Amino acid sequence: MATSKLLGYLESRKNLAGCGAGLLGLVLTFTGVAGAYWPLVVAGLYGAGALVAPPERVEVPGFGGEGAALDLLRADFARLRTYVTSVTPDLPPVPARRLTELTGLLDALLSHGGWERDPESLHILGRAVREDVPEAVDTYLGARWWTRLTPGGDPPEKHVVRQLSLILRDVRTLAAGVRDEKGLRQESLTRYLEDRG
Structure with a gap:
C-alpha cells in the first residue's frame, strides 16, 4: 500500500512539476546565481512547482447507458x-x-x-x-x-x-x-x- 502510494506520487503531476522547477534551481546553481544557498533554492523551486501543478483528476465513471431499468x-x-x-x-x-x-x-x-x-x-x-x-x-x-x-x-x-x-x-x-x-x-x-x- 505504501509502495503504491509512493509510486503514485512519483508519477503525479505535482512531483513532475516540482522536479522540473528543481532542475531550474540546479541550472541556477551551476551558473552561479544561487550561490551558497543553492539547496534552499532547489528545494524552494521544487515546492513552488509542486504547489502550482494541476491536481490529479479523478475520472467520472462511465455509466451503463440510458436504460431505465x-x-x-x-x-x-x-x-x-x-x-x-x-x-x-x-x-x-x-x-x-x-x-x-x-x-x-x-x-x-x-x-x-x-x-x-x-x-x-x-x-x-x-x-x-x-x-x-x-x-x-x-x-x-x-x-x-x-x-x-x-x-x-x-x-x-x-x-x-x-x-x-x-x-x-x-x-x-x-x-x-x-x-x-x-x-x-x-x-x-x-x-x-x-x-x-
Missing part, C-alpha cells in the same frame, strides 16, 4: 458512490455535506422498489445519478484549480453548493412523494382494520 440505475449509482467517495476529501465542508446528504437520499430512494411503475420519477433519479451529480462535482474540481491561478469572480464553491442544492431539491421531492404514499397506505390499512372489526 432499476437494476442498471442501481449499478450506475454504485459507480457514482465510488467516484464521490474518492473526491469528497477534496471538497470544502459545505459541498461535502451536501453531497453526502444527496448520495444518502439517492441510496434510500434506489433501495425502494416500485420505480418501474413511475417512469417520470425513475427518469429524475437516473438524471441525478448519471448526469447532474457527476457533472456538478467534476466541473467544480476543474474550476477550483483555475480559480487559484486566476483569482476573481465567483468562487467555484458557491456554484457547486447551489448546483447540489438544486439537485437535492428534486430528490427530496421524490422522497416526500414516497413518504406520502407510505403514509396513505398505512392510513388505509388502519381504516380497513378498524372497519373489519
